[in-house]
Amino acid sequence: MAHDFQEDIDAVQRIGAVPTILDVVCRATGMGYAAVVRVTEDRWIACQVLDNIHFGLPAGGELPVETTLCHEVRQSREIIVIDNVAEDPVYSAHHTPKLYGLKSYISMPIILPDGRYFGTLCAIDPKPAALNNPQVLGTFKLFAELIAYHLEADEKLNLANANLLDAESTARLREQFIAVLGHDLRNPLASLDGGLNILQREPQSERSTRVLNMMRGSILRMSGMIDNVMDFARGRLGGGLGLRRETDRPLGPTLMQVVSEIRSAHPDRQIDVEIDLPGLFDVDHERLAQMFSNLLGNSIAHGSTHHPIRVLGTVEGGELTLEIANAGTAIPDTAIEKLFQPFSRSDAGTHDQGLGLGLYIASQIAKAHGGHIDVASDDQQTVFTFRMPAIVPES
Structure with missing residues (x-):
């Protein structure tokens, strides 16, 4: 059966945090185009994009996979990062930057927790950019992990909805779903929060401070979303919304x-x-x-x-x-x-x-x-x- 790539696009677009992630990526790097991309052996499809440079490739758009560096990222499962194509010893003569007019490029593989390869979180720009540093690389890695965990959770939820046939399966899938939300989704979020705490203890420029505050807001919002979904799952699937009342401290x-x-x-x-x-x-x-x-x-x-x-x-x-x-x-x-x-x-x-x-x-x-x-x-x-x-x- 042929794979339905529209399902991949829809799965990415159901992740409420992706637009914020792409915005933070562009602000943190100064680059103008960022995307979450589905990459297979023979297809390259943009699932969600932020295009501030009029690159012209929207969500759902495709490129010939063999013309992209994401194809090489898929083969190696390793990040590719280029600060300045003209000065890069490996990619200065590569066909992809020449074909698309790129001067800077970064692509981080998105690998699902079970090891399956989904695609990349990537950004491009016609100007050079300072990308090959721990802050940018760490941010891309954490965002790619967060997207991967969201995709797997979405997949499990869809599977759960398809298999809710009787009371026994309902109870089993309820516990599985809540466990995924409570554990797997919080792990990358905790890593991102820890990284931000480290960065905010270090001297930062005014621009970096604004970006870090924006990232802090994204973490707070994503954490709240996880709490809300867990409570919804418990309430609708039988766990109930419990209270732990306290009377020994002011409100x-x-x-x-x-x-x-x-x-x-x-x-x-x-x-x-x-x-x-x-x-x-x-x-x-x-x-x-x-x-x-x-x-x-x-x-x-x-x-x-x-x-x-x-x-x-x-x-x-x-x-x-x-x-x-x-x-x-x-x-x-x-x-x-x-x-x-x-x-x-x-x-x-x-x-x-x-x-x-x-x-x-x-x-x-x-x-x-x-x-x-x-x-x-x-x-x-x-x-x-x-x-x-x-x-x-x-x-």
Whole structure:
């Protein structure tokens, strides 16, 4: 049976982090074209691209595989990196740079965890670039591993959906799916986070600092996506959304930690916070932090970048209230009706939409605490309001 390469393109495009990865690759290297490419013995197909230099090859586009350096990467399973073609002792006379007018080039193999070869994460530019250094090579390696783990998880999920025939297989595949998300996806993410921690302790230029902050935001967003998918899988496949209530520490610092993380990941966004939650409450701190992060992340993704996001936390009349407000385009009434359903996504077309699970998980956490989330939206602002009984622990 002939291989369906459209399935490969679709699999890459289902990875919500890929547009951010390609953007970070271009910003970190100064190169103008980056792509995730499917490469076989006889096919070279772009699955997702970022083209800032009008190279003209979109997602789904093909090149004769024998004319590409990715073909050689597939044969050797080793990275090819060229800072300046004219000065490179190996590739200065190579046919590929001459054919496509390249001066700089980098291609990292994407190898699935089971050893199968998928393709490459590559970038090109008609100008030389400083690529052959530990920062760039390490970033490409970690991104390629992350893409590979996402592809394998997608493949396993598709297989799971095809094989859910009875209760026994449902339980078995549920545990397998959650294990893949909880372990395999977090491993490359942890490596990337560790590498960033090392880089951020070293002196950096202003440009490098901006790129590192962007990468930190990508890690935070990808980690949140993994948490949301795991919770969705547990809730829909029988595990349930459990709470671990605590009554021995105040809630305010927990919420402020979320604000600090979001600010660090998005230093260009202003977040005005007024949180006054004196005393102790019978809540699951980690779950409420997850809910708050999802709501605040939604405002970051869809709110106006020219106005601050406002956060207000109060306790009044036996009710704990948390408001997150942002300026921006009003949400249509028809969209509000579906806003808290799983896989509900905006029609805005931004790269930061994620999987469409964040608001659904937030609403489930609110319900688990005996509360609810309301949304009001007009041309002036959109406000998400979480309310729950302010249950105070017995002394």
